[in-house]
Amino acid sequence: MEEDVKKSTREEEMEHRQAILKDLILRLHAGDDYEQIKKEFKEHFATVSALEISMMERRLIEQGIAVEEIQRLCSIHAALFADAVTYGQPPTPESEKPGHPIRVLKEENVAIEATLDRIARLLASYLADPDPDLKTGLLKQLEILWGFEKHYARKEYAIFPIMERYGMTAPPKVMWGVDDEIRGLYKKFRRMLEDGQLDNLRVAFETLQQEMKEMFIKEEDILLPMVFDSFTEDDWLKIAAESDEIGYCIVHPESLWKPERATFETEEMMGSVPEGNIAFSTGYLTVKELETMLNRLPLELTFIDADGIVKYYNDGPEEKIFMRTKSALGRDAENCHPPKSVTLMKQLVSDLKSGKKSQEIMWYEESGKFIVVNYCAVRDADGIFMGVLEYVQEAQDIRSLTGEKRQLSE
Numbered sequence: 001m002e003e004d005v006k007k008s009t010r011e012e013e014m015e016h017r018q019a020i021l022k023d024l025i026l027r028l029h030a031g032d033d034y035e036q037i038k039k040e041f042k043e044h045f046a047t048v049s050a051l052e053i054s055m056m057e058r059r060l061i062e063q064g065i066a067v068e069e070i071q072r073l074c075s076i077h078a079a080l081f082a083d084a085v086t087y088g089q090p091p092t093p094e095s096e097k098p099g100h101p102i103r104v105l106k107e108e109n110v111a112i113e114a115t116l117d118r119i120a121r122l123l124a125s126y127l128a129d130p131d132p133d134l135k136t137g138l139l140k141q142l143e144i145l146w147g148f149e150k151h152y153a154r155k156e157y158a159i160f161p162i163m164e165r166y167g168m169t170a171p172p173k174v175m176w177g178v179d180d181e182i183r184g185l186y187k188k189f190r191r192m193l194e195d196g197q198l199d200n201l202r203v204a205f206e207t208l209q210q211e212m213k214e215m216f217i218k219e220e221d222i223l224l225p226m227v228f229d230s231f232t233e234d235d236w237l238k239i240a241a242e243s244d245e246i247g248y249c250i251v252h253p254e255s256l257w258k259p260e261r262a263t264f265e266t267e268e269m270m271g272s273v274p275e276g277n278i279a280f281s282t283g284y285l286t287v288k289e290l291e292t293m294l295n296r297l298p299l300e301l302t303f304i305d306a307d308g309i310v311k312y313y314n315d316g317p318e319e320k321i322f323m324r325t326k327s328a329l330g331r332d333a334e335n336c337h338p339p340k341s342v343t344l345m346k347q348l349v350s351d352l353k354s355g356k357k358s359q360e361i362m363w364y365e366e367s368g369k370f371i372v373v374n375y376c377a378v379r380d381a382d383g384i385f386m387g388v389l390e391y392v393q394e395a396q397d398i399r400s401l402t403g404e405k406r407q408l409s410e
Contacts, residue, residue: 057170071177099257111250151249158242300392352377370396
């Protein structure tokens with residue numbers, strides 16, 4: 001009974017704090033004076049946990065505040081909370097080991113900051129004297145800086161999904177939006193530099209630099225404390241494995257992080273596979289899902305095994321370029337081609353099987369169509385030849401594309 005009373009009291013206190021936080025932030029969004037809100041915040045809160053910030057943002061979104069609006073004032077929120085955010089617990093010795101995702105993130109932030117500082121110095125020299133060599137140097141440093149794309153991608157594709165699994169849905173949406181804004185600022189600055197638009201170049205860079213440096217604070221003082229209590233070692237191992245797939249920014253981990261524990265298996269990373277599904281290293285599908293998906297591709301697929309036998313074709317686009325029927329299955333692939341093509345096909349398969357080639361692409365125009373045919377060697381993890389994948393596409397529509405399209409069609 002006493003525990004229930006204590007629990008109720010804690011919940012009431014949490015709700016009271018949430019109500020005050022929401023009121024302050026809503027007033028901030030409505031345009032009230034920042035200094036007055038900051039004063040009231042300090043009167044009510046000596047500290048505020050990263051979890052409370054997460055809950056507050058989620059409730060604002062549920063209340064109808066647009067994610068974009070929270071993103072717009074994200075820097076002001078961060079400044080308001082900067083000296084009050086508390087860690088659930090201090091970083092562990094494990095998280096400080098080389099290769100641990102937390103250490104990697106912090107090391108990359110140091111490298112990004114150093115690159116931004118180099119660009120700032122080069123830019124000052126270039127604006128004083130627009131020398132072509134300085135411009136070349138700036139573009140090289142910008143290419144290095146673009147490594148931040150992998151840094152952000154690791155958050156978005158390795159860390160955010162786990163946060164959402166623990167119910168932290170609002171912070172990923174907000175931070176991903178700010179990440180995209182920073183990507184846009186980078187591309188704008190680079191485009192201005194390449195086009196020789198010098199008038200506002202300094203302002204464009206300073207805006208980018210400020211946003212990127214503020215992101216360091218958001219990641220290290222808000223994001224990491226928010227997840228530290230919830231994420232398990234298995235979660236960090238999954239993030240580390242996926243980080244290797246996505247890539248790193250400017251600097252690479254000194255070594256692979258291997259905690260003192262049993263090997264982390266793929267099954268652990270994926271979770272349990274539902275009954276009736278085929279397990280792959282990157283997920284699982286039912287046979288129906290797999291077949292429907294393969295048939296939906298705008299490609300005609302054919303797989304020929306290591307012995308030259310046709311094992312599979314999909315029922316691809318409605319209008320076929322190369323006709324396939326079930327009578328082809330189990331036949332020698334040579335017998336499925338007209339006599340005039342046999343010599344070429346034998347040479348192609350020989351080159352793919354021997355390793356002389358890994359891929360061959362052919363293309364031609366016929367009856368108003370632009371046809372692209374790809375032949376790829378399929379090998380297992382040990383490099384053993386498994387067969388040839390052929391995929392054929394009518395690409396006239398793709399060939400005629402110009403400009404860009406980033407919006408939905410009507």
